[in-house]
Amino acid sequence: MSTLRFLIARLSSAVPTLLCIVTITFFLIRFAPGGPFDQEQALPADVAANLNAAYGLDRPIVDQYLRYLHGLLHGDFGPSFRYRDFTVTELIDQGLPVSFTLGGIALLIAVIAGVGVGTLAAVGRGGMADRTVLGLAVLGVAVPSFVLLPALGLLFGVELHWLPVAGWNPGRVDDMVLPVVTLALPPLAYIARLQRGSMSEALQSPYVRTAFAKGLPLRTVVLRHALRPALIPVVSYLAPAGAMVMTGSLVVETIAGLPGIGRYLVQGALNRDYTLVLGMVIVYSTLLIALGLVADLLIAALDPRVSLEA
Amino acid sequence: MRAAAHPAEGPIATGLWRGAWRHLRASRAAWTAVAILAALLLLALAGPLLNPNHYDAIDWSCVAMPPGLRHAHWWGTDGLGRDLFVRTCQGLRISLAIGVIATSVSLAVGIVYGATAGFAGGRVDHLMMRVIEILSGLPLIFFVIVLTVVFGRSVELLFFAIGAIGWLTTARIVRGQAMVVRGREFIEAARVAGAGPVSIVLRHVVPNVIGPVIAYGTLTVPQIVLFESFLSFLGLGVQEPHASLGTLISAGAAEMQSAPWMLLIPGSMLALLLIAFHLLGDALRDALELDER
Amino acid sequence: MQDLLAVEELRVAYGSAEAPLEAVRGVTLALAAGECVGVVGESASGKTQLCLATMGLLGRGARVSGRVRFAGEDLVGMPLRRLNQLRGARLAMVFQDPQTALTPHLRIGTQMAEVLVVHRGAGWSAARAAALAMLGRVGIEDPGWCLERYPHELSGGMRQRVLIGACLLSEPQLLVADEPTTALDVTVQAQVLELLARMRRESGMAILLVSHDLAVVAGLADRIAVMYAGRIVELAATARLLSGPRHPYSAALLQCVPDIRGPIPVRLPTLPGQPPAIGERAGGCPFAPRCERREARCLVETPPLTADDEGGAHACHRPLPARAGRP
Numbered sequence: 001m002s003t004l005r006f007l008i009a010r011l012s013s014a015v016p017t018l019l020c021i022v023t024i025t026f027f028l029i030r031f032a033p034g035g036p037f038d039q040e041q042a043l044p045a046d047v048a049a050n051l052n053a054a055y056g057l058d059r060p061i062v063d064q065y066l067r068y069l070h071g072l073l074h075g076d077f078g079p080s081f082r083y084r085d086f087t088v089t090e091l092i093d094q095g096l097p098v099s100f101t102l103g104g105i106a107l108l109i110a111v112i113a114g115v116g117v118g119t120l121a122a123v124g125r126g127g128m129a130d131r132t133v134l135g136l137a138v139l140g141v142a143v144p145s146f147v148l149l150p151a152l153g154l155l156f157g158v159e160l161h162w163l164p165v166a167g168w169n170p171g172r173v174d175d176m177v178l179p180v181v182t183l184a185l186p187p188l189a190y191i192a193r194l195q196r197g198s199m200s201e202a203l204q205s206p207y208v209r210t211a212f213a214k215g216l217p218l219r220t221v222v223l224r225h226a227l228r229p230a231l232i233p234v235v236s237y238l239a240p241a242g243a244m245v246m247t248g249s250l251v252v253e254t255i256a257g258l259p260g261i262g263r264y265l266v267q268g269a270l271n272r273d274y275t276l277v278l279g280m281v282i283v284y285s286t287l288l289i290a291l292g293l294v295a296d297l298l299i300a301a302l303d304p305r306v307s308l309e310a
Numbered sequence: 311m312r313a314a315a316h317p318a319e320g321p322i323a324t325g326l327w328r329g330a331w332r333h334l335r336a337s338r339a340a341w342t343a344v345a346i347l348a349a350l351l352l353l354a355l356a357g358p359l360l361n362p363n364h365y366d367a368i369d370w371s372c373v374a375m376p377p378g379l380r381h382a383h384w385w386g387t388d389g390l391g392r393d394l395f396v397r398t399c400q401g402l403r404i405s406l407a408i409g410v411i412a413t414s415v416s417l418a419v420g421i422v423y424g425a426t427a428g429f430a431g432g433r434v435d436h437l438m439m440r441v442i443e444i445l446s447g448l449p450l451i452f453f454v455i456v457l458t459v460v461f462g463r464s465v466e467l468l469f470f471a472i473g474a475i476g477w478l479t480t481a482r483i484v485r486g487q488a489m490v491v492r493g494r495e496f497i498e499a500a501r502v503a504g505a506g507p508v509s510i511v512l513r514h515v516v517p518n519v520i521g522p523v524i525a526y527g528t529l530t531v532p533q534i535v536l537f538e539s540f541l542s543f544l545g546l547g548v549q550e551p552h553a554s555l556g557t558l559i560s561a562g563a564a565e566m567q568s569a570p571w572m573l574l575i576p577g578s579m580l581a582l583l584l585i586a587f588h589l590l591g592d593a594l595r596d597a598l599e600l601d602e603r
Numbered sequence: 604m605q606d607l608l609a610v611e612e613l614r615v616a617y618g619s620a621e622a623p624l625e626a627v628r629g630v631t632l633a634l635a636a637g638e639c640v641g642v643v644g645e646s647a648s649g650k651t652q653l654c655l656a657t658m659g660l661l662g663r664g665a666r667v668s669g670r671v672r673f674a675g676e677d678l679v680g681m682p683l684r685r686l687n688q689l690r691g692a693r694l695a696m697v698f699q700d701p702q703t704a705l706t707p708h709l710r711i712g713t714q715m716a717e718v719l720v721v722h723r724g725a726g727w728s729a730a731r732a733a734a735l736a737m738l739g740r741v742g743i744e745d746p747g748w749c750l751e752r753y754p755h756e757l758s759g760g761m762r763q764r765v766l767i768g769a770c771l772l773s774e775p776q777l778l779v780a781d782e783p784t785t786a787l788d789v790t791v792q793a794q795v796l797e798l799l800a801r802m803r804r805e806s807g808m809a810i811l812l813v814s815h816d817l818a819v820v821a822g823l824a825d826r827i828a829v830m831y832a833g834r835i836v837e838l839a840a841t842a843r844l845l846s847g848p849r850h851p852y853s854a855a856l857l858q859c860v861p862d863i864r865g866p867i868p869v870r871l872p873t874l875p876g877q878p879p880a881i882g883e884r885a886g887g888c889p890f891a892p893r894c895e896r897r898e899a900r901c902l903v904e905t906p907p908l909t910a911d912d913e914g915g916a917h918a919c920h921r922p923l924p925a926r927a928g929r930p
Contacts, residue, residue: 017444028460125663141588142581144536146543146556150563150573158567204662206703213658213698214718214769215691218683224717225706243449247540250451254544255563266544269455277459281452288448304708304753 003297010296014289021285022278026068029274030061068278077279082271088279091264096283099253099260102176103245106183110241114188115234118195122203122230123222133192140189145248149182149255179256183248187241191234198233202226228302235302238295239288246284330521333597340593346586350579354406357399377571386571394558398576401553405583408469408554409535415473416534417527420480421519427481428488439485442478450475454537458546468547472537476530483522490518521598529591532584539580555580605675606633607809608657608694608777613669613679615652615661626652628833629669631908636776639803639810641820641841643856644830645878650813651699653830654781657811658696659686673777692722695770699782701762705754711738712750715769722773733772741768741798760791764798771802778803779811784819796822817860821845829853832878832889835908839915849911849922852890888920896921 052058056067071078077088117136120129143151156163156178163177202208203226211225249262257263261280268276300306334340377386377394385395427438445453457471535555541547542556543563550557555576562573615627627649634640642650655661657671659678671678673694678686690696698704706714715737716730725733731750738746741764754762763783770778780799784792800823803810814820820827820841827844829837829852837850848854855874876893888894891901901920908918913925 020444021448025456028456031460138585141532142585143577144540144580144584146540146563147559147573147577147580150559150566151577154566154570154573158570206698206700207706209660210696210698210704210766211706212660213690213696214721215687215689216717216721217687220717220721224709228708247449247451251540251543265452265455266546269459269544269546272459274459277456281456284452285448302708305755 003300006297006300007293010293014293018282018285018289022069022072022282023065025278025281026065027061029278030064072282077282078275080268080273080276082268082273082276088275091276092261092279092283095259095261095264098258099249099262102179102183102252102258102260103242103249105176106180106245106248107187107238107242109180109184110187110191110245111234111238113184114191115195115231117188118192118197118234119199119222119227119230121192121196122199123218125200130196133196136185136189137193140186144251145182145186146251146255148185149178149252152178152182175256179252179258182252183245186248187244190244191237191241194233194237195230198230199226202230205229232299232302235295235298238298239292242288242291246288330594330597334593337593337597339589340597343586343589343593346582347590350402350583350586351406353399354402357402358396376569377575385575386569394572394575397553397558398555398579401555401558401576402579402583404548404552404554405535405538405556405580408472408538409531409587411469412473412476412534412538413527413530415470416476416530417480417523419474420477421484421523423477424481424484424486425488428485431489435485442481446478451537451540454541455546458541468538468541472534476534476537479526479530480523483526484519487518525591525594525598528587528594532587532591535580535583535587555583606672607636607638607674608632608634608811609670609672610653610657611670611672613653613656613671614667615649615656616666616668617664620666623666625833627656630830630833630835632828632835632838634777634809634811637803637807637809638826639812639824641824641827642811642813642830643815643817643820643827645815647878648830649833650815650830651781654696654779654811654813657779658690658694660696688722691718691775692773693775694777694779695773695775696779696781697763697766697770697783700786701759701766702786704766705762707754709753710750711752711754711757711765714754715750715765715772718769718772734768737768737772738765741765741771741802742794743768759787760794763787763791763795767795767798767802771806771808774806775808777809777811779813781813782815783812785814785816792819799823817856829856834889834918835916836890836919837915837917838908839911839913839917843913843915847923847925849915849917849925850890850919851894851896851921851923853917854923855893888918896923 049058056064059067068078075089077092079087080091083091117129117132121127121133124130164174199222203222205226208221208226211221216224246262249260250266251262252258253260253263254266261283264276265280265284267273268280385393385398423438427435430438453475454471457474458468461467461471538547538554539556539559542554543560545560548554548557558576559573559580562569562571562576566573610630610632613627613630614625616623616625618624626647630649630653632640632642632653642653644650652661652665656665656667657673657678659681661667667679669679673689676685676689678689681689705711712731712734715734716725716727719725719730719733720727723730735746735750738749743749743761743764749757749761749765754765757765763786767783778799783799784795787795796819799810799812802808803823810823812820812823817827824841827839827841828835829844829850831852837844837848837853839849844853845857848857859874874893879889879892886905887902888897888904888906891897894901898921904920906918906920908916910916911922911925
């Protein structure tokens with residue numbers, strides 16, 4: 001019951017946030033100099049007018065805005081200005097499953113591996129895992145995704161011929177390995193460091209000392225008594241980690257030629273395809289807000305002292 | 311107890327600075343970072359003078375030549391026969407310039423925004439912080455992309471667009487300090503009647519804010535360099551024939567099967583630049599005893 | 604007969620080897636089976652470090668020397684596997700702050716039952732049944748309800764009862780109690796002490812009872828050790844220590860305990876000055892700077908703990924005369 005009420009409260013606070021983002025992005029883009037049909041050679045005036053009329057660009061801006069919002073409520077993101085045969089909704093329908101699969105797997109790997117390595121590092125200070133966390137942190141900072149993916153491709157694709165460098169065949173695991181690793185690495189590095197810190201702190205807490213005093217083996221103390229409180233900072237970091245994966249997906253999908261929404265956003269930006277950019281920003285924001293919500297629910301599940309109140 | 315959390319009076323602040331300086335001088339990481347940055351800066355400024363080639367001189371006679379010291383193209387050439395050493399120096403120059411200028415823009419925006427929110431307080435403050443909250447929940451890169459759509463793709467606008475985005479942390483810090491000082495203003499006013507707001511800001515806000523702002527500023531530079539490279543890589547940033555590290559990496563990634571050095575050279579330059587700024591920023595943050603975020 | 608616990612020349616140091624900070628500086632103390640020994644001293648006198656060393660719970664930074672023999676086995680340097688067979692089973696510990704000593708996300712039943720699961724190989728349902736019965740024994744009014752609660756849903760006194768109950772489940776021979784009542788309300792303090800006394804009578808376990816408060820220890824302990832700056836300065840049977848302390852510090856501690864039978868003094872007597880900080884302990888008697896009876900050699904020569912003819916021991920160059928009576 002309280003969970004349901006919490007969900008409703010959080011969703012009702014997410015709506016104005018989302019509305020804010022939609023509004024700001026919409027008007028920013030509409031007030032931009034130049035239009036989607038401006039190209040190297042100007043279109044004849046009557047063609048331009050026809051196009052503008054066809055896409056509703058000749059109406060007052062507020063009218064356009066309200067129509068857009070109305071469309072959004074019905075799941076209609078409007079037509080794409082460049083992919084003339086598709087609506088933005090269709091592009092999202094095509095791209096989202098690809099991006100979602102890759103990003104979801106990457107985030108899952110980042111969390112599981114990050115928590116694992118970070119925990120081992122905290123338990124065995126100065127050991128192998130500890131050095132791994134440090135190395136990962138440097139790698140995460142110094143090697144951005146647009147260097148990492150080509151470099152991995154160079155090594156595993158061009159030199160070793162283990163994996164394809166690029167390409168996408170639905171359902172083929174080979175194609176996903178390098179993109180997923182590239183997407184997972186930056187949040188993995190950060191989560192490992194976060195977990196190392198929170199686990200060290202948890203291991204020094206009085207209740208863990210009680211657990212040791214009970215004669216529980218180290219494994220039991222770590223898994224049963226220390227892990228859950230130590231996970232809270234990591235869970236709080238879920239949404240920023242998701243943002244990291246999304247940022248990476250722009251590059252990864254572009255380089256590897258994956259038909260996801262990240263590539264559409266980049267294409268949309270290059271072509272000044274207003275509705276496409278707007279639609280993708282809305283999809284990404286919605287995903288992030290949802291991820292934040294999931295994080296809040298998880299924290300409440302981890303700590304019985306947190307009551308679900310917005 | 312964090313020293314920086316207190317609105318330190320003159321002598322305490324001096325002590326903090328002296329301690330921070332001692333801490334910094336003892337830090338090997340900080341010195342390594344400074345050495346790397348100095349070398350990169352030298353390369354960016356003086357590199358093109360050392361080599362006779364021009365950054366956009368196309369030479370069809372030596373396309374995609376591997377690196378070597380026997381010919382004039384020390385770091386090889388790209389697919390158009392342009393010298394990679396000079397182009398990398400050029401790219402470093404642009405990446406560094408964007409990093410520093412956009413960071414300054416972001417610091418300026420952050421300081422003004424934070425000080426306004428902190429001093430105004432009440433509903434204005436609440437609203438301004440809500441905006442920060444919304445913005446910081448989203449990947450900043452999306453906003454930069456939206457801005458590149460809005461303003462078109464030119465280097466000058468890129469400085470501004472990125473700078474207009476990276477100010478959130480600065481604004482938070484400055485707001486906090488401004489609120490502390492605002493709370494003390496009544497006591498201050500009673501004790502030293504006649505001290506105007508300008509002198510209060512100069513004497514109490516600036517000394518407290520300057521340390522954190524320098525530290526976070528140093529950590530903002532690599533973030534912005536990364537943004538720029540990211541956008542340039544995607545074709546949304548610096549445009550041909552100009553080179554930034556991002557465009558060089560992008561070109562290199564396309565040619566990596568035949569000419570891997572085109573990817574590895576600018577890639578490692580970028581990695582060095584990012585590591586150095588992070589090391590320095592971390593060292594400054596430790597020296598000034600600031601929290602991680 | 605063999606002592607249950609024999610601490611010999613225990614030293615616990617932190618910091619670098621060149622400039623060690625010694626928290627415990629050569630403590631020797633023995634407990635017979637079933638005996639209750641109280642340890643009294645101000646904060647930072649090394650009491651808690653002594654307890655943690657007894658349980659093998661000192662942190663990574665601690666350097667330990669000397670011996671802590673439990674039933675003949677030395678706990679110092681003992682492999683973790685063997686240590687884990689002993690602690691929680693044959694020796695157990697109650698901590699100072701029941702607010703933080705229980706794991707927040709586990710139900711009370713789980714936290715109690717796991718002791719039996721680990722040490723006796725009991726099944727969870729059998730262990731929970733034992734925990735239920737134990738909650739009744741330690742005076743929880745509704746054990747069935749309590750078993751399913753999370754720690755934050757219980758009062759401080761209940762939590763300390765739970766912790767004591769968890770310790771007693773495995774019927775240990777020794778209970779180490781570090782300030783078990785300090786964080787509790789005064790009325791609850793008395794109840795918890797009464798509980799400890801009753802449990803000792805019922806189970807015959809030995810107790811190492813540590814407190815900064817002489818009054819807490821006096822009611823339960825057979826003997827009392829007074830600690831100051833990492834050393835035991837006086838060790839004597841409880842009645843003897845209360846009636847005729849030999850060390851000036853013990854006497855000063857006694858003066859700080861208000862006597863409820865006499866008239867209430869206008870100002871409670873306090874001990875002027877502070878114990879030396881851990882890094883500043885030079886040669887000489889550490890208490891000398893605050894001592895009214897000090898003489899020249901107290902400042903240079905550390906008095907050793909020497910046995911007196913009444914079965915106690917004290918470390919003082921100018922002890923108070925025997926049977927001086929309560930001042």
